Amino acid sequence: MKLVAAAKVRRAQEAVINGRPFAETLVEVLYSINEQCQLEDVEVPLTAIRPVKKVALVAITGDRGLCGGFNNAVLKKVENRIEELKNLGLDYTVISVGKKGNAYFGRRPSVNVDRFIGREYFPNSKEAQVIADDVFSLFVSEEIDKVELIYTKFVSLIKSDPVIHSLLPLSAKGEACDVKGISIDASEDEFFRLTTREGKLTVERDHAIRLRRSIFSPNYQFEQHPAQILDALMPLYLNSQILRALQESYASELAARMNAMSNATDNAVELKKNLSIAYNRERQAKITGEILEIIAGAEALK
Template sequence: MARLAVALALAAGAQAFMAPVTTQPAKTVVYGKGGELRDRIATVGNTQKITEAMRLVAAAKVRRAQEAVLQTRPFSETLQSVFLGLIDQLGKEPIDIPLLETREVKKVTLLAMSGDRGLCGSYNTYIIKKTEARKQELEAQGIEVEIVPVGTKVAGYFRRRGVEFPSEYNCPQVPTAEFAAAVSSEMLNKFLDGETDKVELIYTQFVSLIASAPKLKTLLPLSKTGLEAAEDEMFELTTEDGELAVETTPLDAPEAKEFPKDTIFEQDPIAILNGILPLYLDGQILRSLQEAVASELASRMQSMQSASDNAKDLKKSLSQTYNRIRQAGVTQEILEIVAGASASE
């Protein structure tokens, strides 16, 4: 017992005597690195909070975009139903409607819709690639191509490659009927004035929260058999088991409105058609803008979710490294104390 008490006293004395010389450099190295890790862990934690907040904001905006599409859908269906009904009413008579005129294609206008901001994954990249591929395809056929960009991302890409635009637009986060009408009016004037023979729309179709697809459709000239594509779908954002989910419903083409055979029109049916079709074109552009914005927001949601998950994993890894460094520092101090006690015996 006496020898044990002497050994403990010597160990305590050795610790007090050797601490300024031996342990101080070790503390400087360990806790200096530990301090850097603490700062980095805090930074990653703050980044995670920001990305999670951005994800929630995008989710709320996706819901609003969905509601906007649902609200504009009945108007679009009614216009097409009346359009088809008037076509049936006219029967096989020749229809002189400029927007239905098909002519030899020598020049095509590509109306490309992208976003104005980044942090949305590959959303803008897909639209740019789709537009560039279509441009090259048409030029290979000897057709002149002009691009009218809606969104700064697609505009910036082609501008850096020396492409000039007759006009360009920013992509609104909340598309309005006034904005769609302005774009539609320019496309109509180009087509009716003979400046272009065909107008094609390139936009991103909303498929689900984790998927979207760039889509190409012809705006002008319009078709006599209906303006909705067979593969068009309506999306609806819902919740399932506490998680966001999307339900899609295939859209059936509206049926032609039946007019009694003795119906007397106050205006000529052709004049009515000429008034309906520009309105329908406005609606098509508005809906495409809404779907494009919804796709961008959904892509941003997924990007921010991935960023949040990566930040969480990085924070966990850094915390483990920090704990190992602290443990190593404590172990080193214990070993130095024991070594000092052994040397003093």
């Protein structure tokens, strides 16, 4: 199982690394167009910022076990976020993705689950679109006011972290507030940038993006209305961000399984060694005892 996971994780890792630049650049482009829409006082449904009363949590887990604490870490993150929302007096709903999450929430009727969604063998845009369609319908119908992705971010083959990622609305300020104007974003919310600092991967929040973003000049004129461009790009944004989360989660799961099976192999080798030593000691003691009995019998015959 370690070898199988190691063979698969390379492909998954390449998909994660190759998909990050497109997803991040698309977000920056959307920010610039969204700012232009705000200057012209144009509203786009998926960028509408309204007081938050209900939050949708898209929880992405794996389909299989034997991967250490991978699934438990995500589920614990979801439970903690639910408690935070309850303490803020906000309603929530969970969109569960993955067999492990589906089984976990299926055994807990107290958790409000909107939909259970299965996982594909390898993440693809078709699978991401199913989730995006559900999120889109809930947000546009105003059944929910904020969408958060909870998944495991792939950092390296030996490290992965469960994170919370704000998906909707696409806010220029990067924060969502409740009816009292209090920010409800999680303290560890990843909003939207993965970068490097001192040779290590790190996440920067939205204000860091806005300081360095200069994709469009204010003097540019759009051939189509910015709202039309934004409407056309938002479905692509949803699909790309969800697909990225699925890819990150899948790569993290394979890396966790590879490490778990490696640890299991090492533990089995160590156990075999200890049992062999114990067996040899008992065998030697028995042989020594038999030799002593023979010697004692020979002495008695003399």
